[in-house]
Amino acid sequence: MNQWLDERLHISRLNDKFLRKAFPVHHSFFLGEITLFSLIVLIITGILLALAYEPSNSLVVNSFDPGTPDKQNLIPAAYHSALKINAMPFGDMLRRVHHWMANIMVAAAVVHMMRIYFTGAFKKPREINWWIGMLLLIFAALTAVTGYILPYDNYAFQTVGVVYAIVKSVPWVGDWLAQAAFAGQFPGAGIIPRIYGYHIMLLPGILLALTGAHMLIMIKQKHTQPQYAKRLAYKKIVGVPLMTQQTPIMLILALLFTGLVMLFAAYIPVHPIEVFGPPSSTPIPNIKPDWYLLWVFGALAIIPGFELELLGGSINAEFIGAMVFPGIVIGLMFAVPMLDRAKDNQYYAENPTNHPVRLAAGTAFMAFMLMLSLAGYKPDLIQAGLLTTANSNAILWILVIVVPVVIYFVTIGIVRMIRALREADERDSLAHAHADD
Amino acid sequence: MTRYKKQDPEITRRKFINAAMGTSAGVGVLSLVSALGSAKPVFRLTADVAPPMKGDVLVHAEGPNQGQVVKASELSDKLVRAYPKGRDSKGTEVIRDKDPTNILAVYKFAPGTLKEPTKLDATIDAQIVAYGDRCTHAGCNVGDDPKTSGHMFCPCHSGQYDATQGCRVLGGPPPAPLPQLPIKQEGDQLVVTGFFLSRPYGFNKEEDWEEYIKKVEEAMA
Ligand code: FES
Numbered sequence: 001m002n003q004w005l006d007e008r009l010h011i012s013r014l015n016d017k018f019l020r021k022a023f024p025v026h027h028s029f030f031l032g033e034i035t036l037f038s039l040i041v042l043i044i045t046g047i048l049l050a051l052a053y054e055p056s057n058s059l060v061v062n063s064f065d066p067g068t069p070d071k072q073n074l075i076p077a078a079y080h081s082a083l084k085i086n087a088m089p090f091g092d093m094l095r096r097v098h099h100w101m102a103n104i105m106v107a108a109a110v111v112h113m114m115r116i117y118f119t120g121a122f123k124k125p126r127e128i129n130w131w132i133g134m135l136l137l138i139f140a141a142l143t144a145v146t147g148y149i150l151p152y153d154n155y156a157f158q159t160v161g162v163v164y165a166i167v168k169s170v171p172w173v174g175d176w177l178a179q180a181a182f183a184g185q186f187p188g189a190g191i192i193p194r195i196y197g198y199h200i201m202l203l204p205g206i207l208l209a210l211t212g213a214h215m216l217i218m219i220k221q222k223h224t225q226p227q228y229a230k231r232l233a234y235k236k237i238v239g240v241p242l243m244t245q246q247t248p249i250m251l252i253l254a255l256l257f258t259g260l261v262m263l264f265a266a267y268i269p270v271h272p273i274e275v276f277g278p279p280s281s282t283p284i285p286n287i288k289p290d291w292y293l294l295w296v297f298g299a300l301a302i303i304p305g306f307e308l309e310l311l312g313g314s315i316n317a318e319f320i321g322a323m324v325f326p327g328i329v330i331g332l333m334f335a336v337p338m339l340d341r342a343k344d345n346q347y348y349a350e351n352p353t354n355h356p357v358r359l360a361a362g363t364a365f366m367a368f369m370l371m372l373s374l375a376g377y378k379p380d381l382i383q384a385g386l387l388t389t390a391n392s393n394a395i396l397w398i399l400v401i402v403v404p405v406v407i408y409f410v411t412i413g414i415v416r417m418i419r420a421l422r423e424a425d426e427r428d429s430l431a432h433a434h435a436d437d
Numbered sequence: 438m439t440r441y442k443k444q445d446p447e448i449t450r451r452k453f454i455n456a457a458m459g460t461s462a463g464v465g466v467l468s469l470v471s472a473l474g475s476a477k478p479v480f481r482l483t484a485d486v487a488p489p490m491k492g493d494v495l496v497h498a499e500g501p502n503q504g505q506v507v508k509a510s511e512l513s514d515k516l517v518r519a520y521p522k523g524r525d526s527k528g529t530e531v532i533r534d535k536d537p538t539n540i541l542a543v544y545k546f547a548p549g550t551l552k553e554p555t556k557l558d559a560t561i562d563a564q565i566v567a568y569g570d571r572c573t574h575a576g577c578n579v580g581d582d583p584k585t586s587g588h589m590f591c592p593c594h595s596g597q598y599d600a601t602q603g604c605r606v607l608g609g610p611p612p613a614p615l616p617q618l619p620i621k622q623e624g625d626q627l628v629v630t631g632f633f634l635s636r637p638y639g640f641n642k643e644e645d646w647e648e649y650i651k652k653v654e655e656a657m658a
Contacts, residue, residue, distance in 0.1 A: 158578070161537065161575070161576050161577065162593060164576070165575040165576045165638075166575070168639070183478055184478045185486075186537065280498075280499055281537065283580045283591070283592050283593075285592045300575075300610065301610065305574060317574075318574065318575060379590070379591075379594065389597055389607060389609065390608070
């Protein structure tokens with residue numbers, strides 16, 4: 001049978017090309033894999049959820065609490081079906097796994113990118129994969145946001161209101177854009193079916209296609225090699241082949257990881273839609289986006305409101321904070337591979353301490369994002385009395401600018417110290433080597 | 438390398454194919470874009486999305502009394518959320534709750550508390566006042582500031598308004614005050630006497646809002 005298949009499908013070629021792909025042996029190379037496993041689990045749990053979900057925001061009678069015949073308790077069908085999902089066996093669990101996996105996927109992707117950045121793995125010839133990775137990150141965030149809206153509880157309702165406002169804030173075309181994206185003026189009769197389409201078809205399709213490209217390119221270009229490979233066999237690929245050595249490792253990792261997420265999904269509830277209730281006009285105190293979008297939220301909170309007329313379009317703080325500013329940040333991240341002008345291909349992962357400026361810029365960037373995320377807590381800080389309306393903006397602006405600068409120089413200092421110590425070590429061992437002779 | 442350029446007939450054929458492909462790609466993209474036009478549904482101004490207007494009665498938007506008339510006697514300096522209730526073209530009563538911008542915040546303050554720039558002649562006895570309750574920043578619903586009575590706090594980006602002074606912005610990112618809605622008292626119920634006095638959330642310019650009012654007046658006449 002093997003031969004029969006091989007003659008038709010050329011499996012031996014597949015074997016040579018793909019299944020023998022060497023994987024570097026270092027734990028930091030598992031981060032990308034974890035991202036991939038989360039995506040797979042997300043798709044499986046997502047399909048199961050989609051089977052029980054009703055994508056419609058037309059009103060139906062709440063079967064859990066029908067009200068009285070003359071005053072029926074009407075709620076959106078989508079919210080109703082989310083309540084039903086919670087009530088079905090393991091339904092709540094399914095939602096939790098889906099939710100936590102999404103968070104972990106973004107987290108793993110971010111850490112994976114840090115590894116790439118700090119070890120210089122984005123350099124030639126891997127620029128394209130850095131860019132595809134960036135696109136993956138952006139579309140993953142978009143998928144997550146659309147997913148948040150689907151249960152259509154009050155939280156989702158308020159969130160989609162703000163997202164609508166952000167799209168609408170684009171000068172000139174914003175109104176058209178928002179209405180086209182969200183099926184009419186907020187909240188249009190078709191808003192949930194529209195977002196459902198995005199969340200289960202369009203965005204996952206894009207994610208899968210990009211993931212496929214990402215991995216094919218990775219297989220073609222090979223991983224960067226860890227430093228030990230240089231000593232072991234210079235310019236040779238060192239690692240364990242996918243078939244049969246890496247596969248069991250991956251399987252164990254995937255199962256262990258999924259099991260762990262299941263375990264904590266069993267204990268940590270997510271987003272209690274019953275508590276938030278159906279869409280209403282009651283504001284939700286402490287409403288916040290997920291952690292990976294908190295920095296945009298923070299920017300929105302500290303950019304003072306203004307409006308500016310320009311050729312008949314109006315440019316406001318919303319547009320600057322939620323479109324232009326993140327655009328600049330994401331643009332910077334896109335530009336990372338352009339920072340390196342080397343003509344040669346990069347084979348080996350670099351030691352971050354050998355590139356102090358890159359390292360310090362990276363840590364400063366992370367500090368910048370963290371400080372902006374802190375600014376996202378501005379309403380809470382004011383309510384807690386830590387800041388006042390009058391001084392909050394000034395203090396948060398200072399933090400956002402000063403902390404990254406400080407972190408930058410501290411990192412450079414630490415790297416200097418490490419390198420001085422290392423050189424001293426080398427001199428030492430050299431001296432002792434002589435003494436030994 | 439020869440000094441003479443050989444005219445290759447293949448090239449022209451290739452050119453033709455490229456041009457043909459380019460054209461069909463262009464046409465394809467154009468038709469796709471035109472199909473995209475269907476993504477934006479037409480907006481129909483129906484009674485349930487029309488803005489609060491003259492003759493509407495305020496009803497409770499939430500809580501146990503939802504849908505019932507807001508009585509002047511049950512108001513206080515704590516925010517009460519209300520929707521306008523009007524009539525559609527057939528004359529049946531309809532609560533205008535399909536447009537989130539129609540949500541209102543109603544207060545009753547002690548005499549002498551309400552000050553300019555509140556339009557005092559659009560309030561009831563300079564005590565009862567109604568505002569649109571969607572933050573002019575990104576459209577979140579604004580609630581009471583738990584710390585100061587008469588102040589409002591937007592949970593989204595900490596926008597703050599002073600409800601006793603025409604909902605002017607005290608802090609945070611909102612670009613404009615919440616719009617005041619002119620009301621009068623009839624018996625114990627609150628009746629709207631006109632449109633929002635300034636632009637509510639969603640209208641970038643006063644002109645846009647005025648244009649919209651005109652359209653509404655025509656459509657609802
Ligand atoms: S929506 Fe109210 S402050 Fe941003």
